[in-house]
Amino acid sequence: MPGGRVMLEVRGPSVNRSPCELCALRERPLCMAQNTGRWPAAVSRISVPVGAVVAYQGDDAKTIGTVVAGILKLVKTLPDGRQQIVGFVHPGELFGRPHAEQSDCAIEAATDVALCVSDRHAYERAMAIRPELEHQVLLLTLADLAEARTRELILGCQTTQERIASFLLITLRRRLRVIGGLASPGQVPVVALKISRKDLASYLSTSIETISRTLHQFADKRIIGLLDHEHFAIRDVDGLKQLCGLAAEDLDIFAEPSTKIAAPQMLVV
Amino acid sequence: MPGGRVMLEVRGPSVNRSPCELCALRERPLCMAQNTGRWPAAVSRISVPVGAVVAYQGDDAKTIGTVVAGILKLVKTLPDGRQQIVGFVHPGELFGRPHAEQSDCAIEAATDVALCVSDRHAYERAMAIRPELEHQVLLLTLADLAEARTRELILGCQTTQERIASFLLITLRRRLRVIGGLASPGQVPVVALKISRKDLASYLSTSIETISRTLHQFADKRIIGLLDHEHFAIRDVDGLKQLCGLAAEDLDIFAEPSTKIAAPQMLVV
């Protein structure tokens, strides 16, 4: 099993801007706010393998950072061991808890991941000095909050089938935003799901068995095509919309934070 | 049935500070930030009866405000009518969506409520001018996010019994924070639950029947005492903790935002 704990070393007090100059994310408002003028917090670029733990639940909250490539998962664990993934962190999004002494959930790599990390206290000082940075952090936090509340709706009200349909649609929308839409109207999009079945089950609050059964039900109805274990052809988007039962505004919430990110192929990691 | 829609009128551009001077909430950081120096946004104090709708899901997000007394509920509705209460807003907390054009959930009065409201755009201008105000809004938003994610855990992982036990404990803790703890160690605290069974069911993602059954199960085990329909004596806090299955850190998240509020009896509304 790959992974284990990762030591996030944030080196020295020196400004480290070289990785940013080639980074596809550098025009995101958050990065812009970080890179305008002299940046008072050191930033380190690190790579983390699948399964590695960036922070444990209850740890001192030492770092704040952004995901450059790959996907992080935020995991909450009950005392008896049951786990819930409360969110994924996609490229361009922030992770870590500003102004909190402890991490309220574990942060783990759901795929191989490239991160940009800073010391939390340094980051907080930077926010205090630069209102435009704090403003960008506020915007991202508001987006996270909207997403978390939509997930309360999904977890609280929807059947397992609806949750899975919602997830497929939400993932499709996010990807289409990233690559800027379909090439032709009739084109069948294929979602490459790098997330494991186990994580998917935890995120959707169900079991891997139910996920497997439901996906095959969808395939039988010709709504999706199962190309292999991690590639799904979305054959009937309208059928999925009907099955998911979500309002358009709730579907869109998940697409917001990813706007303006270049296609992953162009990322320099 | 009381209620119906409420028109939130925010009067003129004049500074309106008189209600604040007698308000028990005036020393909260948010209010301090609002009341230091000249406040560029007009603030109106309004009263809203139970059941009244302050904003509909999908409405233009016109206002931002704080709850002075009573409880607001944030309600999300699926196209087929199923509803989920995604959060309650307690005295001293903020409601409304800064920097969003539309409300992503309905805002309704779960009890009779007193509010302090401002025009959203004026509030945003005030935040832009005053970093300390934006900072307070960020802190409140981060607290809301932590709470929403703990609710993902509760809704996703816990049984109905555990959710109800969690809710009782969380409510107890919130109240104890507000009034500053128990008078004597052996004292049995009584929680006055002003929220209707229907709202409770929606918040905990269950049915009123199951809530009724579960509360009576707890009463049979001598864990709580049912004084009347809205008063619960918490006889065995440790028993509740065991039943709820939450870690201390997740329980505490819900107590944070209420810190430093004076007892409700002292509120001037």
Next chain:
DNA sequence: CGCTGCGTTGACGGCTATCAAAGAACGTGG
């Protein structure tokens, strides 16, 4: 070749939503 991890498929049982109906509480008007 055996082992391990992952996905799939089948059978079973429990939790809990739903339906239904009766009882309690409340406000209203006579």
Next chain:
DNA sequence: CCACGTTCTTTGATAGCCGTCAACGCAGCG
């Protein structure tokens, strides 16, 4: 003060979704 309708709560019976357990197929790998 009482009759009455309305709303909320309680209690019982039923059914269904879906989590759990178990077994199997399959791929990767030392």
